Amino acid sequence: xxxxxxxxxxxxxxxxxxxxxxxxxxxxxxxxxxxxxxxxxxxxxxxxxxxxxxxxxxxxxxxxxxxxxxxxxxxxxxxxxxxxxxxxxxxxxxxxxxxxxxxxxxxxxxxxxxxxxxxxxxxxxxxxxxx
Amino acid sequence: xxxxxxxxxxxxxxxxxxxxxxxxxxxxxxxxxxxxxxxxxxxxxxxxxxxxxxxxxxxxxxxxxxxxxxxxxxxxxxxxxxxxxxxxxxxxxxxxxxxxxxx
Numbered sequence: 001x002x003x004x005x006x007x008x009x010x011x012x013x014x015x016x017x018x019x020x021x022x023x024x025x026x027x028x029x030x031x032x033x034x035x036x037x038x039x040x041x042x043x044x045x046x047x048x049x050x051x052x053x054x055x056x057x058x059x060x061x062x063x064x065x066x067x068x069x070x071x072x073x074x075x076x077x078x079x080x081x082x083x084x085x086x087x088x089x090x091x092x093x094x095x096x097x098x099x100x101x102x103x104x105x106x107x108x109x110x111x112x113x114x115x116x117x118x119x120x121x122x123x124x125x126x127x128x129x130x131x
Numbered sequence: 132x133x134x135x136x137x138x139x140x141x142x143x144x145x146x147x148x149x150x151x152x153x154x155x156x157x158x159x160x161x162x163x164x165x166x167x168x169x170x171x172x173x174x175x176x177x178x179x180x181x182x183x184x185x186x187x188x189x190x191x192x193x194x195x196x197x198x199x200x201x202x203x204x205x206x207x208x209x210x211x212x213x214x215x216x217x218x219x220x221x222x223x224x225x226x227x228x229x230x231x232x233x234x
């Protein structure tokens with residue numbers, strides 16, 4: 001099985017907020033699972049999202065990572081990629097740089113509520129969850 | 132349609148499974164369409180194991196959403212699936228083309 005979609009912090013935070021934008025993220029994850037794919041979450045997206053969420057939101061993400069039998073996987077930041085991220089362009093956060101790197105590595109889509117942050121990528125590489 | 136699982140032995144070891152992994156043996160009855168499908172596969176145990184694990188993962192995912200108060204619908208999942216498939220296919224086709232051109 002391969003990673004079909006990589007969630008950026010905005011997607012993960014939207015899920016954890018359990019608000020009006022959460023359902024689209026859940027449906028995305030269910031659709032990826034039905035199509036025999038995995039949902040990838042870069043480690044730096046995890047860190048940024050947990051920092052932005054309250055305890056309820058963090059518990060929702062805990063369940064996502066620990067009780068879905070591997071449908072959602074955390075993508076590690078490996079040593080050789082760390083320098084790439086350290087040399088990222090100005091204005092790109094480390095978490096977003098990690099999302100780009102992971103999506104490129106797995107030939108996966110970036111799922112986001114902020115497509116403008118990935119405006120330089122091919123339009124077929126980005127899934128706008130706000131559409 | 133009748134499906135009967137008869138669990139009759141536990142702890143046996145079968146080829147094709149990791150050493151030390153205990154397995155259980157079942158006798159099952161399945162509908163004809165499933166029987167025809169199983170007749171085409173070389174390793175029925177492996178095939179059924181994979182199908183059950185897939186179903187378990189799907190159930191766990193949906194249960195996690197339900198516990199969070201998120202009621203996903205089959206229609207919503209299907210619609211999102213169409214969007215993802217279309218973009219993923221296009222993305223990977225472009226990657227393949229650019230790799231061929233670079234080669």
